[in-house]
Amino acid sequence: DAKTTQPPSMDCAEGRAANLPCNHSTISGNEYVYWYRQIHSQGPQYIIHGLKNNETNEMASLIITEDRKSSTLILPHATLRDTAVYYCIVRVVNDYKLSFGAGTTVTVRA
Amino acid sequence: DVKVTQSSRYLVKRTGEKVFLECVQDMDHENMFWYRQDPGLGLRLIYFSYDVKMKEKGDIPEGYSVSREKKERFSLILESASTNQTSMYLCASSLFGSGRTGELFFGEGSRLTVL
Numbered sequence: 001d002a003k004t005t006q007p008p009s010m011d012c013a014e015g016r017a018a019n020l021p022c023n024h025s026t027i028s029g030n031e032y033v034y035w036y037r038q039i040h041s042q043g044p045q046y047i048i049h050g051l052k053n054n055e056t057n058e059m060a061s062l063i064i065t066e067d068r069k070s071s072t073l074i075l076p077h078a079t080l081r082d083t084a085v086y087y088c089i090v091r092v093v094n095d096y097k098l099s100f101g102a103g104t105t106v107t108v109r110a
Numbered sequence: 111d112v113k114v115t116q117s118s119r120y121l122v123k124r125t126g127e128k129v130f131l132e133c134v135q136d137m138d139h140e141n142m143f144w145y146r147q148d149p150g151l152g153l154r155l156i157y158f159s160y161d162v163k164m165k166e167k168g169d170i171p172e173g174y175s176v177s178r179e180k181k182e183r184f185s186l187i188l189e190s191a192s193t194n195q196t197s198m199y200l201c202a203s204s205l206f207g208s209g210r211t212g213e214l215f216f217g218e219g220s221r222l223t224v225l
């Protein structure tokens with residue numbers, strides 16, 4: 001699987017959009033981009049995934065660059081409950097393995 | 111909502127004991143996974159199963175075994191617990207199929223301490 005690079009931490013103001021970057025410059029054409037988050041003392045929670053196109057669901061939006069070498073997870077209106085570690089993961093289609101890296105610790109401040 | 115339930119939230123066991131960690135999911139998912147999470151090491155895949163009675167080794171299977179006799183249940187077994195198996199254990203499940211395989215639903219975790 002392609003490796004991902006994320007900033008170790010970032011702060012965000014409550015009510016503002018949080019833009020979380022992820023670099024995956026060695027991604028292959030058959031690899032998906034997934035985002036998960038883990039709130040303290042809980043199991044990870046799936047947020048969204050995409051292959052080529054941008055995606056949006058009730059939790060977030062995923063923007064993938066045209067060359068697919070990077071992506072951004074957007075939390076449109078961050079709340080204090082969005083404070084968590086966010087993981088960007090790249091996974092090959094039909095591969096069962098999902099490798100979690102260190103992620104980005106996001107702190108939403110009032 | 112998908113529910114993945116792990117049998118015990120906290121366990122304390124002694125070195126050499128046999129330990130069973132049970133996981134049940136209620137959404138008829140084909141795939142089930144066991145991870146462990148340690149500070150500084152992130153989540154590491156121990157075993158996964160894509161069908162009843164089928165299992166595959168993950169990245170760190172040594173010292174562990176698994177059992178999947180029914181579709182909804184996936185058990186992690188520590189045959190002889192050791193102190194280096196003190197960790198948070200996380201079970202997850204997912205549907206089969208392209209992107210959905212990677213859409214994991216996790217349980218709350220089982221924190222195991224081996225003395």
